Amino acid sequence: MGQVGFYINQAKCTGCKACQIACKDKNDNKVGILFRRVYEFEEGISTKVNGVFKTSLQSASLSISCNHCDNPKCVQGCPTGAMHKRESDGVVLVDHEKCVGCKYCTWNCPYGAPQFNDDLGMMTKCDTCLDLREKGENPACVDACPFNALEFGEISELRAAYGTINEVSGLPSAKFTNPNIVITPNIKE
């Protein structure tokens, strides 16, 4: 399998966070640990002119986890080699034999993806639900979305199907890490 990644269809995302909770349930993550996070972006104004409402609001939600980047800054920042990108499909993983909990990876990841677990004293993060994938299933977050706004697969196939947008307003520039995500932005004419 080649490099894997996520497709995020913002145009269909209601921001409901079913994906976020499904991920927490799958990974037993307590409050504060969010492998998948849903952000909201807002731009434009809603006002009243001569008693009449006018709005130029654009608002969208964005559900992201780890982007299993081609150029993972988290891996580069890790002094022990715990944070690594596996060969087979490019999933970025933490080796808990090696992690010393120094948190350098969180400082280097521009997306806030690695999540420190203070019970373990180590870093944790999205592993693309490796165990489910081994059983031929989708990651938990992907299957959870009631609006079918998320997909998972080989990034080449996702790009072929949905294009190559990998940054939107509110996200850091893709040039730092080359994230393996494809986004359909939510733009209302």
Add this chain to the structure above:
Amino acid sequence: MKKEKSGGLLNQKIGRRSFLKWSGAVAAPAVLGTSIGFTKLKEADTVLAESKDSTEKIYYTSNGNNCGGRCVIKAHVKNGQVVRISTQIKEEENGQPALKACVRGRNYRNMTYHPDRLKYPMKRVGKRGEGKFERISWDEAIDTIASEMKRITKKYGPASRYSVYGWGNGYGVTSDISSVNKLLALTGGYLNYRGNYSSFQTGTATPTIYGTGSSGNSYSSLAYSKVIILMAHNPGATVFGTTMRTYLMKARENGAKIIVVDPRYSESAKGLADEWIPIKPTTDTALMDAMAYVIYTEGLHDQAFLDKYCIGFDEKTLPEGIDAKESIKAYLLGEKDGIKKTPEWAEKITGMDRNTIKYLARLYATNKPGALMLGNGGQRHAYGEQHPRGGALLACMTGNVGVLGGWASAKGDCAGRPSGWQSRFSSATNPVEASISCFTFTDAIFRGTEMTAEDGLQGADKLDTNIKLIFNFSGNALLNQHSDINRTKEILADESKAEFIVVNDIFMTPSAKYADILLPGTTFLERNDILNPWSDEGYVTVQQKVLEPLYECRDEYEVCAAIAKKLGVYDKFTEGKTRREWMDDYVEAVRESVDPNFPSFDELCKKGVHFFPMDDITIAFEDFVKDPKVNPLSTPTGKIELFSKTVWDMNQHDEIPAIPKYIAAWEGPEDPLIEKYPLQLIGWHFVRRCHSIHDNQPWLEEAEKQVMWMNPIDAKKRNIKDSDKVKVFNDRGTIFIPVHVTNKIVPGVIAVPQGAWHSADKNGNDVRGSLNVLTNSRPTAWAKANPQHTNLAEVEKA
């Protein structure tokens, strides 16, 4: 409405710091209660014997709480514990949509294992409402309840007994509410209630128009709509039916334009729709009247449809003896009141631009078929009964009734689908005939004997007694979900009024605090049932017991049967059946009346859901439209009564007009009180709660915090910044709540997600942001229902 684009969403580069700054979700939010891990619960470690193995087994189940959907929940069980929740992801074999759980459904493991579960029966030891309780045995609890029932019935008669509206476990074969009602019916009777807190206004008005509340096509019909207007309707968060969202998404894929009309930019506006058009709360009927005016005056209306199928659009079809000036056309043209219901007229009332009103009217009238779908939010105001009537008028004017892809509007429950509501369990007749509107129960506690038909009393001229004994099972409407919490607290706290209150719940809710006897209930993972969605979508889901009841928790069937035993009606209550055997009885009933191939309970457990055999698409009023003579509606005239003679004869034309009319709401934007309280306050159904359920769930609180939305213009005037704690108040009370300053709401309107559990500080002010501290207990004119989006308030920085 054309949106300006400022910068666009693409290629706007934000550095890492600012990214983290606006991405609030990263910071650990403040959460209620204790944090939960999944360490084994010592007391709770009772499980199905067969599942005590270490391989993971998956069981189908489903929750029957008061959400309109019924979703398939898969409980992953290992070593006797639920270790994970998942849901159905694939379409059914017959092409029916997957019944996917929403965000609320993903948290059920936490709900069940929450350390705050009520664990054993308790009796009150402090003052009522104080929340001080002492553990007692089940025997003592049952004895006390039975003897209080006897004492109160003897002293005041059966009409002094009341079972409060509560649907926390309400949609099954032996639901909580039907168990309590059966127990009360078999032991003398109880004061009935009519209606609900969800849709009683539309439920009252819609049958006067169409003869039924089932005025909706099957949701599958939406895939054929060209335009869909979601008015006060947020299917992106509230689930009227689990299958609905699939078809809304299909409609959009098929090129339909979807528009959301709402004071808030809702989840639906974000992910399901193409456009958001804001409006002032309580003014939607003015919008619909003006849309009707545009459609009529521009000749876009279907006159043939109005002539053939409807009563009262113009003088031609008015009932005999009614003056021509009473027709809808005459009203729109201002022939009686001198006011033309123009977009200019409506602009002043609604805040919606006149050109937008024209655009909306033309869009709907010229893109057929179209669906004007009304949510229940639009009818939950002072004159909410007019909301469904305005919708029906537009549907009829555009000939969207009885057609594929159209929508007759008004209440819109699915018509023509096989119904799963076939339980024979609750067949006991209540000897008491008197009924009140559920929203007036607090009045019946202190002035029941004074209530008359004007207060909505039916089935009796007067009541001989006030309410003295209250059962509140699996509901939070005793206090939290009822309007004007401070008023209700005062009424409930007085032990000389309601003398005995018994509550069953799974948590110490604000209502539970008012119990004299408090019973620990089970969650859906600890019980069996077969469940229906709100609207007949043509399927049922199975509720399968995957855990034995935790702690000393018991389900209501068992509790009511035990009370029945004490009172000598056990056999009548159970009819010789265990709860499990009632499932078999249900299966038999469904096989006889709906579907001979309905699976046994065990078979149902294996497949999780059963769809009845049915047409892929059903269209409300299709037969009527084909041949109105052969297939008349069940209205008095057999036609669509846009003018209702029945309503006319009620003779309260100002507040209950015979045609759809905008009536300015008290505590609406035209009420002079707006000088003192300048903000219209509405609630909304929060995506992470089902009404008040799940308010105490940390993962869900982390996902969506309880905050009030306020427009930057209103915030600036008050020197308020995002995340500030604010004080929201009116004459009824005060709440404290953090504010979210956002352009997702229009100026002049503030919104607080409804259902947060009231928590008072030492001054009696609410510190959790519980909306009903500020809502009005004055019932609506016609249904005598809850006007909970009709509020004026003011906000200050706390």
